[in-house]
Amino acid sequence: MTEEFHRIRRLPPYVFAEVNAAKAKARAAAEDIVDLGMGNPDSPTPPHIVAKLVEAVQDPRTHRYSMSKGIPGLRRALAGYYDRRFGVKLDPETEVVATLGSKEGLANLAQAISSPGDTILVPNPSYPIHQFGFIIAGATARSLPCTPDDEMLAAIDRAVKHSVPKPTAVIVNFPSNPTAHLASIEFYRELVKLCRRHELFILSDLAYAELYFGEVPPPSVLEVEGAKDITVEFTSMSKTYNMPGWRMGFAAGNPRLIAALARVKSYLDYGAFTPIQVAATAALNGPQDGVAEMRRLYRERRDLLVKGLRQAGWEVPSPEGSMFVWAPIPEKFRHLGSVEFSKLLLARAKVAVAPGLGFGEHGDGHVRIALVENNHRIRQALRGIRSFLQGDNLAPALQGSDTPALQGSDTPAEAVKESVTA
Structure with missing residues (x-):
């Protein structure tokens, strides 16, 4: 013992x-x-988001169990954000799931799609849950270079040829935590082409999508034609709206992967507290100043x-x-x-x-x-x-x-x- x-x-x-x-x-x-x-962002959550939370929590109907995959209005709001920001169309019913932060979403997807002995390709260094979410699920992580360039693509190609069993998925995170690297849409095009050829899933962590300092906003891998066939992307309210303690995030993309995540989540939680989901909807749909x-x-x-x-x-x-x-x-x-x-x-x-x-x-x-x-x-x-x-x-x-x-x-x-x- x-x-x-x-x-x-x-x-x-x-x-x-x-x-x-x-x-x-x-x-x-x-x-x-x-x-x-x-x-851990130190700025307050914008007042209109807090006001919506207070308003929603006054209604006792919101105190009951919520929906594990997220209330419909919140999933529609996330789909609307992707349409405005990236020009990506998402079906709120089959291609979006609300998560308790992107960290929980990644860990639960790892449980849904990996088995003991599976191999996942992970940049090194990277945010710990990218590797250890899959290790907890019984899989093995194989390291990749952390820069979004030809070196990473070549390492993915080598890993497919020399790993037994063949890798299941590759994780990318740009803008990156911790390295702050940004990826171009050209890199994502090559990544999607490579992963489609090798039948690898792409799991993209886009938690820092709105935290950029140049003129060109960071792209989503889902902007690439055909990416949705193999990709799920995770986003978060934590940094964009200064809502880290609210624990509100999303997974979006491939319907098969989204369904697998939703099924695992249905056994584990009833979703975030409904007033938090209502306030998150107001954040996505409201003023972006x-x-x-x-x-x-x-x-x-x-x-x-x-x-x-x-x-x-x-x-x-x-x-x-x-x-x-x-x-x-x-x-x-x-x-x-x-x-x-x-x-x-x-x-x-x-x-x-x-x-x-x-x-x-x-x-x-x-x-x-x-x-x-x-x-x-x-x-x-x-x-x-x-x-x-x-x-x-x-x-x-x-x-x-x-x-x-x-x-x-x-x-x-x-x-x-x-x-x-x-």
Whole structure:
């Protein structure tokens, strides 16, 4: 009875837990930590969406069980969004399912379409549920390059030829969490052509569709002719409308995959609370001024953070989308790996970031910095980082002589790295 459960054995220790524990310890000691670790929007949900929720919750009929696949008005609203934004026609009855956030939708689709021994192709690094949703379902994940280019396409082609059994599906996520890469419609055309030829499903995570900083909005893979024959795409209200805690997302696309997801969900939940679905409908159908303001806010924060880091001597790329800066660890600290560097940054600069190892072993040379604090707090973080980078911080911190936030770690960085790789 002491043996660990099979599915739990396949999950490595949660990498972010180490930094979170150090962060909690520092805050318990009354240290002021600027938290740029979790992609948790700090802006309020637009007032008209909140007002619709309050209005709906006053009606006692909305307190009963809802619909697992989403109320009809919400599914029609999502179809309307796809038509306006991407020129994609969706049948709200057969090609749309409302989910409890895109994370839940991905995990439940994994349960619906994969079996023990199946192989799924996943970019590395990528958002953890992309890989571990399928690992929990018993499948095996095979890593792909994370950039939307010929290298990724060639890796997919190789994987089909050299994997036994042949892969079932490929996951893409652009704008990407954590790397902030954007894909072009030309890349999606080649991806669809390749996956149709190899009979692979495409599972696209488009949670950051509206968080872009250039003139051209990111496309949907469903815009490509024939993509719907093999594709399901996941979207979310969390970032677009500052509704992360509301847990409202969608899956849209291939009717067979949508039906499989809906069938699994019918056994697991009765859908989101109806007033939340009503308010989400109002968000999709109502004024979109808040979305443009959200983009402006994140662009301003991006520019402030990237400029400040570069002035401090930390060269980081400026992302064209998402709410993250994917920052290569400075050369002086690269040998530490992302977990130890993140803890060092927390202890010395009083800034929390997400270690890249948490997104896959190929992310270990980076940290992810989220644009989730206001300009004043970002400037505070930059002052701490500048002082840290320009000081002699390395040796004392590694010795742990006066660094409470670095002590008491249960899992050394190399052990975590090995467990994630396994």
